[in-house]
Amino acid sequence: MSGRRGPASGGHSARYRRRGPKNGAHGPRVPRPAVAERLETVELLLSGSVSDAGGLWSRATAWILRIALEQSVDELWLRVAPALVRCPMRAQLIALRAFAGPDIAARVAVLWAALSRAAHHHDYELAPSVTELRRWCEQTLALATELEAVAAHRG
Template identity: 65%
Template sequence: MTAPGSEGRRGTARRRTRARRDGRTGPRDHALPPGPRPTVPERLAVVDRLLDGSVPAAGGVWSRATAWILRIALEQSVDELWSRTEPDLMRCPMRAQLLALRVLADPATAARVAALWTALSHATHHHDYELAPGVTELRRWRDDTARIAQDLAAAEP
């Protein structure tokens, strides 16, 4: 039994079902502006600018913003692979896509993608008791994202 006011998992599922009935299918429907989205290299160039400190308007959120952009670039690399090989997988949750990636990519690459996505997902969520990711960690994640994007782009169906 859940405490009053906390609906737990069932409440979340009910809200999703209600949203689908109302014609709203999720946050992705309205998150992308019209027009072409930035490419992975363009996203990595923005990350480089954030890491160099050449975006002073980013203020204190630059490190989490950098992690978010890296996660989006990683997810976009996986999406581009699926668009070439299995377009239906693009509609699946990312965790399911990471499991399916083991079949198409070599196991080492699939494991690297999953580990990086998990680290970036953790870094993008703010917790008062944790420090934001540091520059060294962000640079390593940036390099890993670039390598993985190249590996996935070269993957044969």
């Protein structure tokens, strides 16, 4: 294991990476799991059905929830403003106010910040509790549904 922190592909998150040959050839994109599939995985982790996650399950759950939330935002952008998908998430959260309204944008921003904080390990903080993770899962599902409705209305 290297001592490197963060994504292995030069700082870009996994949602921008292509899977395939590393020799510079661009292969076909591998379809990513749907938001619903990610939330099903979260339920498996929360129920204890995934036994090989060890002590990492709670932070892994927070990461999956954050990815699902980001994917929901991406899906909105792909329908209403495709260029925004390439912007950093903080910029997307600012733009979200104009497209989804201040209430939804604020709720997405607060949840994204909470998931980001929970997903990173700090020696002085406890891992997120099952109660927190369940609440964040419910919020992620609700916001994904609301963002889908915004996309359908505006698209």
